[in-house]
Amino acid sequence: MDKTDILSLPYDELLEYVTGQKEKAFRGKQLYQWMHQHLATSFDDMKNLPKAWREQLTEECSYHVLKPVDLQISQLDGTRKYLFELADGNMVEAVLMHYKHGDSVCISSQVGCKMGCRFCASTLDGWLRNLTPAEMLGQVYSIQRDIWNFRGFEKAPSIGSEEYRNTRISNLVVMGTGEPLDNYDNLLTFIRMLTDEHGLNLSQRSITVSTCGLVPKIHQLAEENLGITLALSLHAPNQEKRMELMPIAKTYEIHDVVDALRSYQKTTGRRVSFEYSLVAGVNDTDADAKELSELIRDIHGHVNLIPVNPIKERDFKSPSHQAALAFQKKLENCGINVTIRREMGRDIDGACGQLRRRHIHS
């Protein structure tokens, strides 16, 4: 019989599971807190749970803790890039970035990706499988343990303490490998567990999900009553250019995608944002900036410009700093709120999917 993936069970389901084992419900609460607040690394760590029950759990459940098999630390800004091995031997990347306002974590949602964006390394080897909620949480928890560790705590600070609050990650972005809305159900369970008051209890407002634009899923997400931010990878000012860069544009036309964002914003009352990878000679002219501003101006969403991080498999080039600044200025003049994303960890395998790719091809 397959073992129960206990780390993927939301609070209510865990309580049901535990009462089904003829344990009291308060034991379920303790167990959830051990897994999702103290971030215990095994049932053995859970000292206030009866030993016989811990043995039963070990027997019946899988409890795979993600450990980094590679860790790169930027000398420039302290950005940490982790490569984690999953229970089946697959590998995923996640990143920790330090900002003035706190620590921000970027996680992967799938092993590989099937979206095929032309400039992205994550998609070059195709898609292998979805990540479970436990595997998405596992990336966050492993990084959180690392933060405690390098900040000098031997284990999790006591729950509810100032230290716990001050050392907890402050932002999460689902912008690593994979298309999160292509792993919809697991993504939602993951978000609900990460923001559960019995767990790490992140605020939904501190979570951003980035999508290449799966229109039906954007509509579905709008109805979930979540306070998260949605970011759209737009990357082009019109349908023709978008199709050159993103195969998904053949399925969902650019105006339908932008309309889906409009309706997401209207339904949820949450701001949306746009990502735009600047590729020299492809989407970075003054005319592109003008056309882009006309497409999205009424949405008042923030635009993040990301000078493309060149990958050796393609000959896309990043524009010069001046060209990026000029594009920004042009958008601003057209009334768009825009920043050039600060490039973090320039000296490590920065672009999505590069670290994993280097390992699977070595």
Ligand code: SAH
């Ligand atoms: N599938 C989701 C999330 C993953 S990618 C999405 O498409 O939004 C996170 C962001 O990084 C996306 O905007 C993606 O297009 C961008 N990206 C991927 N590779 C890049 C590269 N080499 N240079 C610049 N941006 C890149």
